[in-house]
Amino acid sequence: MTDARAHTDLLLVASFGGHFEELLEMRSAWGHVSRVYATTARGRIDSLAGEVVEYVPDCHGGQYWQAMRSVHSLVSLVRRHRPKCIVTTGALPGFLAVVVGRLFGASVIWVDSVANADELSKSGRWALRFASAHLVQWPKIAQSSPSAYLGNIL
Amino acid sequence: MIFLTVGTQLPFPRLLEMFAAAAPQLVDEAFAQTADQDYAGPIASTPFLQREEFNERYAAARLIIGHAGTGTVLAARRHRKPLIVVPRRFHLGEHRNDHQYATAVQLRVLGDTQVCEDAAQLAEAIANPPDPSFERDRPEKDRLLANLKCLIDQAIAGEVLRVPPQG
Numbered sequence: 001m002t003d004a005r006a007h008t009d010l011l012l013v014a015s016f017g018g019h020f021e022e023l024l025e026m027r028s029a030w031g032h033v034s035r036v037y038a039t040t041a042r043g044r045i046d047s048l049a050g051e052v053v054e055y056v057p058d059c060h061g062g063q064y065w066q067a068m069r070s071v072h073s074l075v076s077l078v079r080r081h082r083p084k085c086i087v088t089t090g091a092l093p094g095f096l097a098v099v100v101g102r103l104f105g106a107s108v109i110w111v112d113s114v115a116n117a118d119e120l121s122k123s124g125r126w127a128l129r130f131a132s133a134h135l136v137q138w139p140k141i142a143q144s145s146p147s148a149y150l151g152n153i154l
Numbered sequence: 155m156i157f158l159t160v161g162t163q164l165p166f167p168r169l170l171e172m173f174a175a176a177a178p179q180l181v182d183e184a185f186a187q188t189a190d191q192d193y194a195g196p197i198a199s200t201p202f203l204q205r206e207e208f209n210e211r212y213a214a215a216r217l218i219i220g221h222a223g224t225g226t227v228l229a230a231r232r233h234r235k236p237l238i239v240v241p242r243r244f245h246l247g248e249h250r251n252d253h254q255y256a257t258a259v260q261l262r263v264l265g266d267t268q269v270c271e272d273a274a275q276l277a278e279a280i281a282n283p284p285d286p287s288f289e290r291d292r293p294e295k296d297r298l299l300a301n302l303k304c305l306i307d308q309a310i311a312g313e314v315l316r317v318p319p320q321g
Contacts (some may be wrong), residue, residue, distance in 0.1 A: 008200055009306075009310050010309075010310070017205065018225050019230070021228060026298070026299060026302060029298075029299040029302035029306065030303070030306055032303075046174070053223070084309055084312070085306050085309035085310055087306065106309075107308075107315055109302070109305055109306070109307035109309070111302070113224075114224045115224045115225065117224075117253035117256060117257065118251050118253055132309070132314075132315045135298075135301075135302075137298070138256075139245065146321055148317045150297065150301040150320065151294045151296070151298025152294045152295065152298060153295050154260055154264070154292070154295065154296060
């Protein structure tokens with residue numbers, strides 16, 4: 001019988017593509033915990049064979065209806081898996097996961113992309129208000145923002 | 155096959171010209187993603203590639219020559235291919251800032267990617283490509299992963315996250 005209050009420790013969210021690949025570069029940081037991945041592409045992802053991968057509809061800035069669909073999907077995901085922690089590299093669906101996660105009491109870690117070498121992404125700026133921990137991958141950005149530089153994936 | 159890639163944001167004609175000048179004997183073997191609908195040089199090319207096509211090109215190449223974009227660096231690493239980069243320069247109008255040069259400086263320190271700024275350096279690097287045995291020390295990556303693990307463990311234990319001191 002399954003425990004009705006079972007949960008997954010960690011939810012990992014990233015837009016499919018560069019953000020997602022960057023997230024996977026960090027996967028050895030969570031090899032020891034139970035986890036679910038969520039991304040904006042359907043179908044098999046070879047590098048995630050054996051992992052649970054959920055689909056979240058994609059959205060970009062200004063796309064209000066698409067964003068509502070993303071939020072709806074994320075709420076459903078978070079309710080189902082009840083993660084204690086969410087880690088995301090963005091982009092906008094990742095930011096929405098930050099907000100949804102905080103609403104459900106999860107700790108949320110934002111890792112801004114290494115491709116943003118000069119300033120935070122827009123989603124990254126918004127995430128400053130909500131993230132439990134907010135990381136950037138270039139020290140220069142950490143110096144001029146509330147974010148922290150704790151290393152980079154290069 | 156030698157795969158040249160300039161990323162999806164802006165053309166980078168200097169890189170393509172540099173390659174044709176540095177290794178004219180290899181032009182027939184090369185394929186370039188140019189981000190430039192008007193490219194008329196000697197290298198077989200296309201402006202843009204879908205993600206899958208990019209992966210196919212990376213997989214099939216024996217050498218990657220690209221701009222110093224983080225996506226390019228990570229993709230070459232993932233496919234375990236030798237990578238030579240030419241950083242875009244702000245003062246040449248090739249980029250909106252000089253962060254590719256900053257990236258290139260960091261890559262030089264890491265030592266697994268060759269960074270070239272002129273045709274002579276590029277010719278030398280093509281003749282002696284870097285060794286794609288990517289099991290090198292990456293202290294900043296190790297540091298990020300250790301810090302992330304620590305934060306994740308705090309979260310799972312129900313603690314308020316404490317970001318460690320930086321520097």
